[in-house]
Amino acid sequence: MYEISGIVLNQRVSSKDLEKRIQTAVKSGKRELKIFADGQHGIGGRLWPTSEDKKIIVDGTSGQRLGSMGMMGTKIIVNGSCSDDVGWLNCGAEITVLGDVCNGAHNAGAQGILYVQGGAGARCDTMTKFNPRFAPLQSWYFRDVGDSFAEFKAGGIAVVCGVEPRHPGNILGYRPCVGMVGGTIYFRGQADDHSTKDSRIENLTDQDWQWLTKNMQPYLEAIDRLSFLDELTKDRGDWQKIIALSPQERDDLGGNSLPMAKFRLEHWDQEVGKGGIVGDLLTDDRSILPYITFAEDRRFYPTWDNDRYQAPCTYNCPTDIPTQLRTHLIREGRLEEMLALVLEYSPLPATVCGQVCPSPCMDACSRSVFLKEPVEIGFLGGLSLDLPAPEKAPARPEKVAVIGGGPAGLAAAWKLALEGVKVTIFEREAELGGKIYLCIPEDRLPRNILNSELERFSSLGIEIKTNQTINADDFTTIKSEYDAVVLASGAHAPRMIPFPGYEEVIPGIVFLKALNNRQPMSMKDKRVVIIGAGNVGMDIAVEAYNLGAQSVIAVDIQAPASFGKEQQMAAARGTQILYPKFTDRYVKKEKKIYFKDGSFLDVDEVLISIGESPELDFLPEEVDRERGYLTIDEWGRTNQEKLYAVGDVTAPGLITHALGAGRHAAQAVLADFDGTTLSDRSTEMVDYDRIKGEYYERDRQKAGEDGDTEALRCLSCGTCRDCSTCEESCFRGAITRQETEDGGYQYVVDENLCIGCGFCAAVCPCGIWNMNPVE
Amino acid sequence: MESKTRLDVNGQLTLKELPYIIRWESDKCTRCGLCTAVCPQQAIEPAVIVQRLVSSEGPMPLPQTVRQVGQGIKQVTDIERYCVGCGVCSQVCPNDAIFPEYNAVNKFAFHKNQGGIPYKRGGRRNSTETSTLDQLKFTRVSMLTDPALDAGRHEFHIRTLLGRTLAPENMPLIIKDDDLGLDETVFIPPVREIFPIRIGGMSFGALSPNMWEGLAMGVAYLNEVEKIPVVMCTGEGGMPPRLLKSRFLKYFILQIASGYFGWDEIIHAIPHMKEDPAAIEIKYGQGAKPGDGGLLMAFKVLDLIAKIRGVPTKIDLASPPTHQTKYSIEEAVAKMLTSMSMAFDFRVPVYPKISGTKTATAVLNNLARNPFAAALTIDGDDGGTGAAYNVSLDKTGHPIASNLRECYLNLVKIGKQNELPLFAAGGVGKTGSLAANAAALIMLGASGVDCGKYIMQAAAGCLGDERNRCNLCNIGRCPKGITTQDPRLYRRLDPDKVAERVVDIFKAADTELKKIFAPMGRSTQLPIGMSDGLSVGDKAIAEQLGISYAC
Numbered sequence A: 001m002y003e004i005s006g007i008v009l010n011q012r013v014s015s016k017d018l019e020k021r022i023q024t025a026v027k028s029g030k031r032e033l034k035i036f037a038d039g040q041h042g043i044g045g046r047l048w049p050t051s052e053d054k055k056i057i058v059d060g061t062s063g064q065r066l067g068s069m070g071m072m073g074t075k076i077i078v079n080g081s082c083s084d085d086v087g088w089l090n091c092g093a094e095i096t097v098l099g100d101v102c103n104g105a106h107n108a109g110a111q112g113i114l115y116v117q118g119g120a121g122a123r124c125d126t127m128t129k130f131n132p133r134f135a136p137l138q139s140w141y142f143r144d145v146g147d148s149f150a151e152f153k154a155g156g157i158a159v160v161c162g163v164e165p166r167h168p169g170n171i172l173g174y175r176p177c178v179g180m181v182g183g184t185i186y187f188r189g190q191a192d193d194h195s196t197k198d199s200r201i202e203n204l205t206d207q208d209w210q211w212l213t214k215n216m217q218p219y220l221e222a223i224d225r226l227s228f229l230d231e232l233t234k235d236r237g238d239w240q241k242i243i244a245l246s247p248q249e250r251d252d253l254g255g256n257s258l259p260m261a262k263f264r265l266e267h268w269d270q271e272v273g274k275g276g277i278v279g280d281l282l283t284d285d286r287s288i289l290p291y292i293t294f295a296e297d298r299r300f301y302p303t304w305d306n307d308r309y310q311a312p313c314t315y316n317c318p319t320d321i322p323t324q325l326r327t328h329l330i331r332e333g334r335l336e337e338m339l340a341l342v343l344e345y346s347p348l349p350a351t352v353c354g355q356v357c358p359s360p361c362m363d364a365c366s367r368s369v370f371l372k373e374p375v376e377i378g379f380l381g382g383l384s385l386d387l388p389a390p391e392k393a394p395a396r397p398e399k400v401a402v403i404g405g406g407p408a409g410l411a412a413a414w415k416l417a418l419e420g421v422k423v424t425i426f427e428r429e430a431e432l433g434g435k436i437y438l439c440i441p442e443d444r445l446p447r448n449i450l451n452s453e454l455e456r457f458s459s460l461g462i463e464i465k466t467n468q469t470i471n472a473d474d475f476t477t478i479k480s481e482y483d484a485v486v487l488a489s490g491a492h493a494p495r496m497i498p499f500p501g502y503e504e505v506i507p508g509i510v511f512l513k514a515l516n517n518r519q520p521m522s523m524k525d526k527r528v529v530i531i532g533a534g535n536v537g538m539d540i541a542v543e544a545y546n547l548g549a550q551s552v553i554a555v556d557i558q559a560p561a562s563f564g565k566e567q568q569m570a571a572a573r574g575t576q577i578l579y580p581k582f583t584d585r586y587v588k589k590e591k592k593i594y595f596k597d598g599s600f601l602d603v604d605e606v607l608i609s610i611g612e613s614p615e616l617d618f619l620p621e622e623v624d625r626e627r628g629y630l631t632i633d634e635w636g637r638t639n640q641e642k643l644y645a646v647g648d649v650t651a652p653g654l655i656t657h658a659l660g661a662g663r664h665a666a667q668a669v670l671a672d673f674d675g676t677t678l679s680d681r682s683t684e685m686v687d688y689d690r691i692k693g694e695y696y697e698r699d700r701q702k703a704g705e706d707g708d709t710e711a712l713r714c715l716s717c718g719t720c721r722d723c724s725t726c727e728e729s730c731f732r733g734a735i736t737r738q739e740t741e742d743g744g745y746q747y748v749v750d751e752n753l754c755i756g757c758g759f760c761a762a763v764c765p766c767g768i769w770n771m772n773p774v775e
Numbered sequence B: 001m002e003s004k005t006r007l008d009v010n011g012q013l014t015l016k017e018l019p020y021i022i023r024w025e026s027d028k029c030t031r032c033g034l035c036t037a038v039c040p041q042q043a044i045e046p047a048v049i050v051q052r053l054v055s056s057e058g059p060m061p062l063p064q065t066v067r068q069v070g071q072g073i074k075q076v077t078d079i080e081r082y083c084v085g086c087g088v089c090s091q092v093c094p095n096d097a098i099f100p101e102y103n104a105v106n107k108f109a110f111h112k113n114q115g116g117i118p119y120k121r122g123g124r125r126n127s128t129e130t131s132t133l134d135q136l137k138f139t140r141v142s143m144l145t146d147p148a149l150d151a152g153r154h155e156f157h158i159r160t161l162l163g164r165t166l167a168p169e170n171m172p173l174i175i176k177d178d179d180l181g182l183d184e185t186v187f188i189p190p191v192r193e194i195f196p197i198r199i200g201g202m203s204f205g206a207l208s209p210n211m212w213e214g215l216a217m218g219v220a221y222l223n224e225v226e227k228i229p230v231v232m233c234t235g236e237g238g239m240p241p242r243l244l245k246s247r248f249l250k251y252f253i254l255q256i257a258s259g260y261f262g263w264d265e266i267i268h269a270i271p272h273m274k275e276d277p278a279a280i281e282i283k284y285g286q287g288a289k290p291g292d293g294g295l296l297m298a299f300k301v302l303d304l305i306a307k308i309r310g311v312p313t314k315i316d317l318a319s320p321p322t323h324q325t326k327y328s329i330e331e332a333v334a335k336m337l338t339s340m341s342m343a344f345d346f347r348v349p350v351y352p353k354i355s356g357t358k359t360a361t362a363v364l365n366n367l368a369r370n371p372f373a374a375a376l377t378i379d380g381d382d383g384g385t386g387a388a389y390n391v392s393l394d395k396t397g398h399p400i401a402s403n404l405r406e407c408y409l410n411l412v413k414i415g416k417q418n419e420l421p422l423f424a425a426g427g428v429g430k431t432g433s434l435a436a437n438a439a440a441l442i443m444l445g446a447s448g449v450d451c452g453k454y455i456m457q458a459a460a461g462c463l464g465d466e467r468n469r470c471n472l473c474n475i476g477r478c479p480k481g482i483t484t485q486d487p488r489l490y491r492r493l494d495p496d497k498v499a500e501r502v503v504d505i506f507k508a509a510d511t512e513l514k515k516i517f518a519p520m521g522r523s524t525q526l527p528i529g530m531s532d533g534l535s536v537g538d539k540a541i542a543e544q545l546g547i548s549y550a551c
């Protein structure tokens, strides 16, 4: 036994020098050393070669880190207790401490054995490792260990025998095993403060017990406590072990220890009451809903609103001609019905729709709005020319007088007669037709069309009294003899401007009437000026040319109101329009007309066409009027009972207005006879956005020459065309087509399949479907 | 003849004007309609789409036209139906065929005042700049200097005090039975020990029942199962009576605001209370819309809300910008603090909440002199709201960092920094860094912080962000079911899941706070005002906050 003392000449040898002396001794072949330590650090570590056994006995006061980096083959025995960090980073040495160890024993040890005869301080066995190349580290403690034991332990075996512990209630100290990820701790006694986030306690397996009992004996021999062998190995039940949680187990712990649903049931609802904090106030279903919902849980639901909106053509026709319905009938092959239908609305479809109406319906036609060429509605009107009058309803007792046989009067009489009322028309002129007959040039309205439709009109058996100028006395008589009087005498008093020389000016209406009465005024080679460049002015211009005029100039005080066919025809003949021109005077003998701007025109004949006013002298004063026109309600009722007024006598307008007004007044007359109320006439027009023009070729589909083509060109605005686009498009298959009892059909939605996506509404070509909010 | 009606495209916006543009891929889409069924804005709709192709094959021009009419999804350009970028369409789309893309060059602000009505919304200040809080770093890290603590190993006590702490010399200590005791005849302010991150006031009404209950349940769970004493403020509008009468009441701060909604119900419930509330918060201002009041729109005031607030249904509930029955700071503060303290027999801390403002120190000085003032909460300009004018949200208010700092230093000056706690709010966790923002504010001097919008985002998946995504909170169409009273929407939200997330959030924040405080050697006491631990890479901010500059 080679002895090295840590004290030389009463001087403490430095740790560095002591280390050097130990290393030198081992290198020189010494294999048994006895060190007398005086607090030197790190004694007994780093001794090579590992293949040869070396034994180091330490007496005195060993310093910190005894046996640190101890190597295999090194065996250190300390006679007495030890300072901190015994076996720090131990790499294989067997260290026996015959006493207690201080803090940090076997800290970061990887291989080797530590036998402790007593107890241990704080933070022992922390950071121990296991390297699969070597046998696991072993740390044996006889009594108990201090706080923070085995922190971040990653491997190796620790055994705490729990003999005569200092703290019997807790032999592993305060909070052991924090951060432990590996290794095993066998312990005997009570310990329940270990970090459950990192480790768990288990009973020993057979294998554990075998290992423990087998290794117990050499340990006890080494620390000279063999007498305890029986006690320590007699009952496996005395022992428990702590092992690290697996990463998986640790993750599982990350979740909440008490499931929330359980917390709600057992704690929350228990305390606040069933159904939670608002369970008493909110009794509706609160179960969780998905994002996609059905039935009343949808935000929107679709409705098939067929015919809810009027087509633009129908809506914009003052006569209410149901074009959309007519094209529909054509598409359905119900031609007869379609032809007959129009006669319920107008006695003159071929004359008006077909010839002289400027067709607001076609302006409004969806096709014209977004696909260029409208459906040829005029053409459709013309188709009914040769149709006979419809059947009349059974005769009614009432008789009605209609004063004036223009379009307004005709329409009223027609409707009333069809409903079985006895009607008498009083007309000033020799022919029926009013201004259509009197004023509209033949170029624009072939006489045979008007005549043929007037014949059909007469076929209804209406009493027609022509050449009857009704004066005040006549009126009083008529009023008393008839159950109702419809006033439709139009506007025939030409409006004049009282500039000097106006007496020499020919009113346009006089000119036109003369013409249509086959007594035309000669315009041969005349330079003609027409005051007023509206459409009537244009008609006059054309006729003046027809009668041989040399030139026609229409003057107006503002941009001319003329448009369309009339204007085109006049322009084609050479009509010039000048504006703004305010007439100052007409000097017939100078053949000059002067304007307020100082200019003048050479002229042979001046005509004026700035409108006509109604002649109302034959009416009693109590009939309400305003600015020369009779005032009426929307159904044509005047303020006098049983007296109705329609057409130009109430306001200047188009023939179609006159026809519509006549028909509405007839409805009012009937309702007033029957004492019924009329339903509101105002309906909603379909919004153009609802019509899906995209389905149709734009700009290229020209107006057709036949009803079938037009019917197919019609977009069926607001009325289902039964194309089944909705049914086809609904991804959910929620829509089905069903026949109805009346022989029709409808599209219905199964609300349990519908999610309220809006496809049906968005893709419907005719704008039938609506998406409605579910409240 | 010239058509009189044309489809008007004049005055319509282009997609380019809108803040989000929908990317829709026709070839992936099955036209299933899920997206259009859920879009809260009806910003997308099914559409008929025409494609027309003129092609010519062969050696000569022989054009052939193929015209195909199909269906698809189109974004609408109506400003009232603008796409808010919520992404719910993408969420439900089975084919990933649709998603909203942010359009940085949008002109939304130029148009969203149709009808003379300025843009109103929910959410918080729209700004993608990095907030001051997010620029602060914890640069004091124990490296062989401070006692090195290990967040994983050492035990921490992340707690703060809500309530006034008397200075030792002011404690009414007496000797009682040979032992040190307190003179109970002297008023000792009530104090609560709580987790330093609170859930800020979000009313039952602004939030859906499912959201509110989820939060409340999560808070109860944190206290009772996890033992983390998180408290939550009710916001204005009372509390469901069942909760008022439950033992859970102690985890809640009851708020009284200028509308005083729900307070008669609370007062009626006092004799039935098993526990005192955690505190009473008197709301004078809100950081998101300083100087502006609140309005719960009539459509949100359904039966449930009406009952809780003690009002009839379907009426607008206005909370004016100021407390109408109070006329000066002195009066407002004194009157409210005293009467609210008295209501609970002086056992409950009562404190005001104000919006961040240059005049915050004036309020603070006033509170410092009032023995019944338990704390002061300052809500900075990044605070959230259920409804406000965009101009208030974006342009009004004071950022929290310097405002809080100024107040804290003012407390230091008058020697009351350990006496009167400050709570900071407004943008805490704005970019998801809840614990870091909280820690930074604590080190600037806050005793704790409030979070609101963060909780909505993290606990319930609120889609709102600082690029104005979603922010539909004010119109009751919240696609997540958070801020709506429409059962079809709020039933999308599972209160249990919200509660679970609340628990996750606070457990995680607890760990993160430890991770921040451990290297500073703080484990049992919060580093309140420990500003030498903070640095910032911006000299001006460093100077203003009195912290060090590091780069």
Ligand SMILES: Cc1cc2nc3c(=O)[nH]c(=O)nc-3n(C[C@H](O)[C@H](O)[C@H](O)COP(=O)(O)OP(=O)(O)OC[C@H]3O[C@@H](n4cnc5c(N)ncnc54)[C@H](O)[C@@H]3O)c2cc1C
Pocket: A356, A357, A358, A403, A404, A405, A406, A407, A408, A409, A426, A427, A428, A429, A432, A433, A434, A435, A436, A439, A440, A468, A469, A470, A471, A488, A489, A490, A491, A492, A509, A512, A535, A536, A539, A618, A646, A647, A648, A649, A652, A653, A654, A655, A656, A658
């Ligand atoms: C030149 C001209 C061209 C026009 N071109 C068109 C056109 O192309 N398209 C279009 O839609 N509209 C046109 N209009 C307008 C259209 O003629 C009138 O809107 C329409 O005729 C008005 O119909 P009415 O029945 O109210 O009046 P009228 O057509 O004027 O009919 C009134 C009838 O009452 C008779 N009458 C008057 N006083 C009495 C009396 N005291 N006793 C008995 N009978 C009396 C008249 O002789 C006349 O027959 C034109 C008008 C003019 C003047």
Ligand code: SF4
Pocket: A316, A317, A318, A319, A320, A321, A323, A352, A353, A354, A357, A358, A359, A360, A361, A362, A377, A378, A381, A656
């Ligand atoms: S009367 Fe005129 S507006 Fe009416 S359908 Fe015929 S053409 Fe069209």
Ligand code: SF4
Pocket: A311, A312, A313, A314, A323, A324, A327, A364, A365, A366, A367, A375, A713, A714, A715, A716, A717
């Ligand atoms: S498309 Fe047909 S239904 Fe529509 S407006 Fe024209 S004619 Fe009428």
Ligand code: SF4
Pocket: A301, A302, A729, A730, A731, A732, A733, A734, A735, A749, A753, A754, A755, A756, A757, A758, A759, A760, A761, B033
């Ligand atoms: S397309 Fe089908 S699922 Fe969509 S709204 Fe229409 S019916 Fe409902």
Ligand code: SF4
Pocket: B020, B022, B038, B039, B040, B041, B042, B043, B044, B082, B083, B084, B085, B086, B087, B088, B089, B090, B099, B100
């Ligand atoms: S992102 Fe939201 S608002 Fe935009 S289209 Fe999709 S669901 Fe609608």
Ligand code: SF4
Pocket: B024, B028, B029, B030, B031, B032, B033, B034, B035, B036, B073, B089, B092, B093, B094, B095, B096, B097, B098
């Ligand atoms: S949800 Fe997706 S697949 Fe369905 S219609 Fe919308 S984009 Fe197309």
